[in-house]
Amino acid sequence: MRRETRGRDTRARRRARGAVLVTMAAAVALAAGCTPGPGTGDNGRAPEPERSHTTAPVTGPVLAVKVDNAPEARPQTGLEDADVVYAEPVEGGLSRLMALYATELPEEVGPVRSARESDLELLRQFDRPTLAFSGAQRKLLPLVDEAPLRAVTPGDAPDAYVRAGDRQAPHNLYLRPAELPAEPAGAGALTTGFTFGEAPGGGRAESSRTVDYPATSFTFTWSGSRDRWLVSLDGSPARSADGGRLAPATVVVQHVTVRESAFRDFRGSNSPYVESVGSGRAEVLRDGRTYEATWRRGTAEDGTTFTGADGGALDFAEGQVWVVFADGS
Template structure:
């Protein structure tokens, strides 16, 4: 019969072995659940893929965060003669973007030319939410994605921001390059400045040989929370069909809806010159193309592109 001391020793050994096995199992499970550095998602989008973010643009929302990292910024009309921004990101992402605001029905058509992008927005009207669920994009609102947070130094609703690296990845890049780059054609008219008004929001663009088209809004230069002023290599005033058919806000103003499939007039600013132009986009999945009045392709300069959607005359 085994004596008491031997039994105690065996029990101690058994306990030690069990503890070691449990620790090994925990370590193994952690290795499976925690991605390696190679697997961990970084702050760069997959090649050619697109992240689009709807950004607030009223006075209480300025200065915004992350605008300087966008490849393109669309200025879109909203209620009361005001505007919002739809920022397009490719490649490396900023640490934060915002303030994020709600999506509109017209955003779906505009983004269809960008493949199957991730679209970050704060929410939308019920009918628009249904359309977003069926649209060729990855919806990334706070109810569907992580990465969102409130900035306590600003008042709601102008204080919602997102860490773009926490958003879901886009499903597919565009089939064709949307923002064509290249040399300017001959012609154009020398221009030192240009103004675009939406009623209660006015944008001014001033040409600088060193900085490009320096952007101001309502008489003040646009800057970001990172301390940078904004300038564009190319500015496009794109004339589109706009109607007040969307849901009404609290004051009774209806949300404008705009069409970006079709054809129309445009004004293109680049290299200190203004070009009278035409735009064409035959289908939602097709990229918008710009040409001079005689049909010569009108590509965009290097640097950020601003596209302002304004009513056709």
């Protein structure tokens, strides 16, 4: 399998870079339209009518990829190389992931799935990011066209996508970033508002934390030997395509308002809208402890800041960050 060789290469790269994401890599700069081509919708057919403290230079856009998280899509490919992974609710109580890449690009990412309205607000914090997705509800496409981002679908860049023969559509579409025109992005492109540093005082010891959606669960279990949180999805270990455990350094449970959007999927189910602008409570998991925090994002152009009980910035551990949006309404 092509993923086995890539897996060995990925482990070697990650051992070399250690816990600090300092590698400069490429992200995508493709100005494109947004109408998906045949076979790019969520059902495998054409869609129905319907701030970090870093001082690294910014030389290109962030690459954001919408990644399937249905059981049939696991194990996913390329998540272990993401700088940030957002987990968000979608129709039917299920979940979808958005993986952000600035310091390293994998050979493949996927399975790639469709975009949602709240993705556009979440991505406003970046300077014209590239969004790779496999289609969207037809009435949403004009909003994607108007958003300050570069959209890349299989219809826009067919050579950048491939379908795996060992899975059924729609859980078999993968992005190959190297096939897209690219420039180095660097950690400075990750204007998320996050800060990184030594662990703060206080907090409480935490060995495991679970976030439940109606039809999906995320569990993060602390591994002292790896200094990472091991991810489980629906009670099963979450692994990369080469068999390694997904293991972020920091996990954020961000309590947000989840409301109905103006859009429905092809089955007629309403698409949830995650309000990522505003403020609320959060829990930051790092170094085997949980810290109560307050999140704030004043405008869509701002990153999200996290403050501790003392009112100061709550630093994250160096390494990958997972943000799980939990309904706090």
